[in-house]
Amino acid sequence: MEYIGHLLEDNNVHARLGCGAGHFYRALEGQDMSGLDVVLWQIVPGFDEISFSWMGGNTDSVFFHYGMTKLATSLGHIDPRKRGRTFCEIFGAYGWAEGLKLMKWLTDHMLVRGVNHFVPHAFSQKEFPDWDCPPHFYARGRNPQFRYYNLLNSYTNRLCHLFSDGQHVATAAVLYHAEAEWSGEYMLFQEPVKQLMQNQIDCDVVPADVLLTSAAPDGELTIHKEQYRCLIIPYAEALPIELVVKLTELAASGLPIVFIDALPTRVSQSVPYSQEIEQLAAQSNISVVPLVKLADTLREWGMFELATTDWQPYLRTYQYRHDQLETVMLFNEHPTGVLETSISLPGEGVWMRYDAFGNTLDLVGEGDNFVLDLRLSAYESAILLRIPAGNEASLPIRNGKARPASGAASRLVEPTEWQVSLATADKYPTFEHWGALTSLRNMSARDLLPRFSGTIKYECQIQDEAMSGPLWLDLGKVYETAEVWVNGQKAGVKLCAPYVWDISEYWKLGTNVLTIEVTNTLVKDQQDWFSKFVQQEPSGLLGPVKLIGPSVK
Structure with a gap:
């Protein structure tokens, strides 16, 4: 049996008392994995720097996107007890507006920051609809995307396997700002982390407690299995005197230490400190760099991997x-x-x-x-x-190309009409014919099917008397899960863009039958409280649908 869990980190309370635990790293020290929870639209594609109104007030979007996950994965990397493991409770309380497309984006957001265990939220045994923090995966057979959910789980498990029991590679360590916040004017740790991540320089966030027992043999900071080529200190008016002394020692060992904007001017305690501050400033490996120049400075020093x-x-x-x-x-x-x-x-x-x-x-x-x-x-x-x-x-x-070459020839698929059929989750795969479209439209438009949740099937015939060799089908914009058949043969499923399939083996000269099933989320039918914080997306196939290949004319 192992002990895992997470804290309340929202909007920087991880370093404060009240609703927070006071110190993220100390609070999770006794657990067997590092952990975090992402809920309630804390993380939203495109809102990485823009604050928005949320049930907790206004978000610190920089923290949620650049800081929260990095806190957890850094602890997983540097604490021997965690054995490189960080888990995330994920998907809960986003409402039915969250489908597999957003779930995949959130999963990748976590994986690319180092999360390698996931606790999806959640199945519910209550009668449908259960208003407690949807989406719920099965939803008593009412979730139209549930039949594809295993694809996301398999994807996640394979990548978690790749990112486990090995060695994370990062260029920099960034000081956790808690003691600086308690002592005077300070900079949140996520500000330098954002600068690094936007320039493809990876880092871990390291607390003072861990730095005090670290060493820098050969000029690299070594913590557990991690090695960092430099240490970055967010602006701090004051730092604990023992940390100031340790930073001086690390710099003297050859470790480059970058202070953002300025050196500290005093220490946190009521003790004499002028000598310690002067010794720190005198070190040749100490630099002061403006925040906006941080990434450029590290690249000039050759401190990057990609x-x-x-x-x-x-x-x-x-x-x-x-x-x-x-x-x-x-x-x-x-x-x-x-x-x-x-x-x-x-x-x-x-x-x-x-x-x-x-x-x-x-x-x-x-x-x-x-x-x-x-x-x-x-x-x-x-x-x-x-x-x-x-x-x-x-x-x-x-053998062969997995995707079309950039700039390959293409042709629009423009049938005289698309035959459209519908199936709700409880009726699938039994469809009812709805009608025909002469052009692709948002099926959730007010004059079409604004409250329909389920699967929309599009069928058409395409004549081809010339194509040969590799051929791809590109559906353009889709909302949101798409499954394709060509001449009755299944080409595959896509949860998100790019909605592109290699259909070379299914295509033939003459008449080809194209069948596309597009499945949206339950939010059109179940307009829950959690979904009101996000703009709903369209439904169906919007295109443009194209054939791509060297012989396309």
Whole structure:
């Protein structure tokens, strides 16, 4: 039996008494895993810096997006008792507006910060509807997306396995600000963390208690299994005198220490301190850097692992190492935008891309510091694996391209009409014909089906007398889970963008029958209290639907 749990961290109360525990790290010290809970729209795509009204008042969105999860995973990394494990209670109290698309985004948000155990919230045995913190996965057979929920669980389990029992790789340690907040003017730890994450420089947040027992052999800070090339101190008017002395010692050992905006001017206690402050300031490895220059300064010093050709503030990265296996996760956290850049990957060997939904591998390239041309749709992640050259021969690497090349020829799918049928969760897979559409529309529009929750089936025929070779189907915008059949053969399921399938093996010359099932969430039918904090998305297939391939005309 093991002891796990989480605290109330909301809006920085983790370092305060009252509704908070006073100190995040001390409060979780006795547990066997580090932990956190994400509920009540604390984390929302696109609101990483914008405060919004919430049942707890106005959010500190920078904390929720850049700080909260990092607190938990940092403790998992640095505390031997945790054995590298951080769990997250997730999905609860977002309301029925939360579907599998957002669940996948939240899962990736956690994985790319180091969470490797999940406690999904929740199944309910009460009669439907149960208004206690939906969504509920099965919902007495009323949740139309439940039949796809196992796909997200399998994806999550595979990646948690990859990110367990190995070594996290991070460039920097950032001081937890609690003692500074108790002592005077201070900067919240999430401010430098945000600057680092927006520039693909990973870090852990380290409390003073742990720093006091740390060492810096060979100029690198060593805490448990973690090694950091520098230490960052958020602005603090005052710090405990014993910490000031320890920072002086670490700097003298060769560790670069960056103070944001200014050095401390005094200590937390009512004791003489001028000598200790002067000795700290005299160290050659001590630097004072403005917050906005932090990431640029570290890159000038060569303190980074991954490098992009341009600034990508929504690209999140996580690097994890096993014996003869390097794993890099890249996640586009932008709510709508496509991310395109080139990224230099560390080390030498063969790089592969792992599809954790399909459990498949595709060859990416090889060499020393291989440069990858990266394109990620909103909500999309890439899992890259590096192995020593020659080891790939024993792996089931697929032949051919997993996705269409950038700039490949395309053709719009514009049938005379789409035949549309409907099925609620309790009736699926029995559909009732609804009618025909001559163009794709939001099916939740007021003049169509504003209160329908379930599956919308689209069917059409496409004539083709010329195509050959690789062929992909791109559905464009979909709300939200999509399943595709081509000529009666199942092509697969997508929970989020990109809604693209390789349909080469199913396509034929002549008449092709395309069937698309799109399943929305229960929020149209069940307008619960928790969903009122978010703008509802459309329903159905919005397109444009395209065929993509070298022979497309």
